[in-house]
Amino acid sequence: MIVKLLVEYDGTAYCGWQVQPNGNTVQAELEKALFSLTGEKIGAVGSGRTDSGVHAKGQVVSFSVAAENIPAEKYAPALNAYLPRDIRVLKSERAAENFNARFSAKRKTYRYTFYVSDTERPLYERYAAKSAPLDVARMQAAAALFVGEHDFKSFCAANSAVKSTVRTVYSAAVERQGDLVFFTVCGNGFLYNMVRIMAGLLAEVGEGRLSAEDVKKILEGKKRGAGRTAPAKGLCLTGVEYD
Amino acid sequence: MIVKLLVEYDGTAYCGWQVQPNGNTVQAELEKALFSLTGEKIGAVGSGRTDSGVHAKGQVVSFSVAAENIPAEKYAPALNAYLPRDIRVLKSERAAENFNARFSAKRKTYRYTFYVSDTERPLYERYAAKSAPLDVARMQAAAALFVGEHDFKSFCAANSAVKSTVRTVYSAAVERQGDLVFFTVCGNGFLYNMVRIMAGLLAEVGEGRLSAEDVKKILEGKKRGAGRTAPAKGLCLTGVEYD
Numbered sequence: 001m002i003v004k005l006l007v008e009y010d011g012t013a014y015c016g017w018q019v020q021p022n023g024n025t026v027q028a029e030l031e032k033a034l035f036s037l038t039g040e041k042i043g044a045v046g047s048g049r050t051d052s053g054v055h056a057k058g059q060v061v062s063f064s065v066a067a068e069n070i071p072a073e074k075y076a077p078a079l080n081a082y083l084p085r086d087i088r089v090l091k092s093e094r095a096a097e098n099f100n101a102r103f104s105a106k107r108k109t110y111r112y113t114f115y116v117s118d119t120e121r122p123l124y125e126r127y128a129a130k131s132a133p134l135d136v137a138r139m140q141a142a143a144a145l146f147v148g149e150h151d152f153k154s155f156c157a158a159n160s161a162v163k164s165t166v167r168t169v170y171s172a173a174v175e176r177q178g179d180l181v182f183f184t185v186c187g188n189g190f191l192y193n194m195v196r197i198m199a200g201l202l203a204e205v206g207e208g209r210l211s212a213e214d215v216k217k218i219l220e221g222k223k224r225g226a227g228r229t230a231p232a233k234g235l236c237l238t239g240v241e242y243d
Numbered sequence: 244m245i246v247k248l249l250v251e252y253d254g255t256a257y258c259g260w261q262v263q264p265n266g267n268t269v270q271a272e273l274e275k276a277l278f279s280l281t282g283e284k285i286g287a288v289g290s291g292r293t294d295s296g297v298h299a300k301g302q303v304v305s306f307s308v309a310a311e312n313i314p315a316e317k318y319a320p321a322l323n324a325y326l327p328r329d330i331r332v333l334k335s336e337r338a339a340e341n342f343n344a345r346f347s348a349k350r351k352t353y354r355y356t357f358y359v360s361d362t363e364r365p366l367y368e369r370y371a372a373k374s375a376p377l378d379v380a381r382m383q384a385a386a387a388l389f390v391g392e393h394d395f396k397s398f399c400a401a402n403s404a405v406k407s408t409v410r411t412v413y414s415a416a417v418e419r420q421g422d423l424v425f426f427t428v429c430g431n432g433f434l435y436n437m438v439r440i441m442a443g444l445l446a447e448v449g450e451g452r453l454s455a456e457d458v459k460k461i462l463e464g465k466k467r468g469a470g471r472t473a474p475a476k477g478l479c480l481t482g483v484e485y486d
């Protein structure tokens with residue numbers, strides 16, 4: 001059967017989602033837990049990779065398992081017994097036979113968090129990036145430029161070898177909550193480092209060092225590696241939607 | 244001169260505020276940094292102790308320093324250069340010659356955070372305690388009983404040797420924000436473990452296992468160690484006020 005998992009993780013200690021020859025990854029931990037639980041070598045498919053240090057509260061994972069002796073909804077508590085404390089399966093359920101967490105994904109939402117301070121803040125440091133004072137209205141105007149179908153080549157890491165750099169962004173919002181500023185973006189998919197490059201540019205706009213017009217030129221320029229990439233720790237994959 | 248510091252720390256790695264023969268403490272780290280900076284053996288006075296694993300975003304610290312070559316407001320960046328990343332001085336300023344962070348404190352505010360979930364949540368675990376579903380209105384009714392001058396003997400750890408167990412609570416509020424529930428309490432001082440015992444009792448009220456009437460009886464019973472103590476990681480000293 002096909003099982004669908006909702007997974008939350010603190011990415012601080014991991015080299016991202018995807019299995020790597022060197023370094024611990026979330027996918028490797030899940031596959032190890034699946035093997036311990038079932039005795040089967042099972043490949044865990046994530047909705048997408050998250051980079052080293054990026055967090056997730058809504059990563060979706062699917063896998064195919066031959067044995068039917070464990071009901072799908074029991075995989076959550078059973079896997080949690082084998083997983084390290086910074087990875088937890090929040091929910092498990094049986095999915096359609098053609099379900100694939102990666103290829104069936106329709107919309108993904110990421111949230112980037114800045115904290116505004118002139119000193120490092122120990123209670124924010126783990127999940128947010130420090131910033132100079134930010135003008136949220138300016139950032140919102142620039143974020144609105146991302147909405148729609150665009151060639152996001154400028155927002156793709158220079159070393160990425162992806163075929164098409166066209167993606168559709170459904171919404172992009174910036175809001176302040178006390179000394180935190182959130183950038184939330186939803187789209188049909190994101191290029192490698194795309195959200196962190198967007199966040200980095202928006203911070204420069206918020207600090208007054210770039211204008212929305214500059215962001216428009218960068219987007220239209222379609223030149224890779226155009227902006228500074230905001231630190232991984234501020235990024236969280238908050239949810240993935242399927243039809 | 245007397246210098247007053249505003250200090251934030253992630254208490255996860257520390258055996259609390261106060262210097263101890265075994266185990267690392269926040270006070271010890273600050274005194275080490277003060278010695279590295281000034282060459283003087285300086286005692287750092289905190290507004291109060293925080294237990295092992297408790298956090299602070301508004302701890303106030305005072306010290307007396309003989310040398311006057313460093314202006315008071317420069318202590319914040321200078322000490323941060325010597326402190327570990329999970330302790331930061333947010334602000335430093337010169338205080339009156341009779342200022343003492345402990346004895347001059349008039350009001351302290353603590354916040355306790357629960358997250359409501361049936362699974363551990365990696366992104367909440369560090370700063371909040373897991374709870375079953377909570378009825379916030381019931382908790383608020385029970386919290387209101389804490390307000391006023393009371394003998395809080397029942398809310399004092401069994402091994403505490405304090406003289407008077409009478410304290411005044413100025414406000415006690417419970418509020419929900421999504422899947423988080425905050426208990427915020429302000430008073431003229433708190434007994435050892437008092438806020439964590441309050442939080443533990445309020446959780447039992449929120450879960451429906453105790454009533455506000457039970458809490459009233461426990462308060463009036465003046466019997467030490469009456470309730471379960473909520474985990475340290477959910478507690479944060481958010482601020483200390485002075486006249």
